[in-house]
Amino acid sequence: MSKIGSKIGKRLGSRLSLPLLFSFAVFLIFLVTVIVTGLLFYLADVFGLIDEKLVMEGTVVPLLILISCIIIGTAISAISSRKMVRSIRTFIDATDRLAGGDFSMRLQLKSPPEFRILSENFNRMAEELGGIEILRTDFVNNFSHEFKTPIVSIKGFAEMLKYDDLSRQERDEYLDIVIEESARLASLASNVLELSKIETQTILTDKKSFNAGEQLRQCVLLLASKFEKRQLVLNLDFHDYMLEGNKELLNQVWLNLLDNAIKFTPEGGEIVMSMKKRSGRIVFVISDNGPGISPEALPRVFDKFYQQDTSHSTAGNGLGLTIVSKIVHLHGGTITCDSLLSQGTAFTVTLPAPQTQP
Template sequence: MYKIKEKIGFTLSFSIFMFIMYLITTVVAGALVYFCFAIGILTEDYTEKAIISVVIILIVCIVFGVLFSTLSSKSMLKAIDKFIKATNRLSHGDFSARLDFQSPPNFKILAENFNNMAEELGGIEVLRTDFINNFSHEFKTPIISIKGFAEILKYDDLSKEERDEYLDIIIEESKRLTSLATNVLNLSKVETQNILKDTQRFNIGEQIRQSILILDSKFQSKNILLDINVEDCYINGNKEMLNQVWLNLLENTIKFNKFNGIVSINVKKEEENIVVAIADSGIGIDKEAVNKVFDKFYQEDTSHATKGNGLGLTIVKKIISLHRGSIECESVVSEGTSFKITLPTEL
């Protein structure tokens, strides 16, 4: 509806502009004819000079029309020139290029769309740079660690305990690299997917209960108390993808929780949606960082002391979006973090 109004507005503006041009030209022509009659150049009986006078009037009208068209189109050509220069800046990587057209209305819309596009491209460029920097750091760090400890293992004077310790570190760093590669592949897979495939109807409550059982030993390792209230709810979706969501969120409740902490898991149906709430009593997230938790490679712990590569929640959000759902995060430092996922039962 909005696009139709835009087209009608542009057509109407152009029609009015052309009408005014024709009207002015006609008025000038009529005034010249009247002037010729007034001074006696044209009379009803004096037709010998009529052809010459008409030709003169036509030439004057053409000249006037050309001048008027040139002057009236000057501002339009100037606006187009600005647009060309701005697109050239954008094509050369200058995402600060902006347009400021206030009239005509369609040029104002063009400027707003261009500015939005430039802003989006600038944001993508920042994300791309951050992705490269963070990926390089996450990939390089374990490789350096593996290389260093592998070189130390060549020494013959190491005790069995030291050798085992260094081997354990190499194994952990290898697992870290494997996890990074897997998450990057998973992220690449879901980011290039716009249409959800391989959907089926299944019990999402049962799937979450199974995920809890899979991670039971990890919950017990930190003596975490589980508060589970999971209803049987059926949904149409990609079972494998949603399983990644629950495992990722539940693992985070373990990783960032305290010993003897609490994790609450609630699943219920609300009208045509299924609402999943997962909360922990862990370390929490700073208020300013809550909006960044879904960004690629973002980790609030800049020292990277906490295991992880900052891709899990990015994948989670993309999977939820593919299911036409939403995910919200709330957190208080030292009190805990909660995630609320809303999914439609039918796609």
């Protein structure tokens, strides 16, 4: 019977909302106070502890009953409120620990339903804050590494350039490295500023309608020298589909994806670019037959500063794909990456087509 009673109590507690539970608790406190007070006065009357003269006067007994009710009611309220106060103290302690940086803190309050919802929201908030803290730490570490490496390189080669016994060839080589590392620093600063601007942008501005196929052709022409230098084969399937969005931002998307494809495609390799309409959306695919991306690295390709090449010997700073992803999502689109080792990589960008477009 006790198990059945406890189950009924749990179900009743889970169904009662906080206002109803509070009202029910107040009613029980009043009821228990009246019963206990009445029982005490009945026992006092039975054992002759109450003088008949006091009863006849008619003012002392009500006063005694009032004082007894206050004392007994206060005592019962203090005892019954311990559970609720304990839950509130648990929540206060949890928020203190969370404010102190302990993002592993979790609440397990089960009843009333409002406290359960409070626990779930608190746990979700703690989890999100923990993830943000990890991202922040990774960002600082990666940014420090990316920023420090070219500075150290520039400093080292600048010091070597002070020697008078350097040959003209060595001096030119060191100067080229200094120029290259300076350009890398400038690119890093530019990308960080661009990413910061895009991340704070919630509304797409400077929207216009333009020919997406023509934009892709222009991007290919801009990178034509890189294609020719690596003797890459281009397989293009463009159409004159109209697209609505920020042309300058989308230009960065195609240039970043194309530059990545060129960078990782072996000399004499092939890059395929295609676009087609599907269910009111335009699907762009840029693929290469390069070395591919490992299954472990694939989920992180859009993370800030992430590079599969842990030696950081490959040109770039790991921000290009992050910027691409932010721009695509800002346009209400999606971007995915599919890759197989030794077979190549394909990036698929899906953007909404204008409503008036046939």
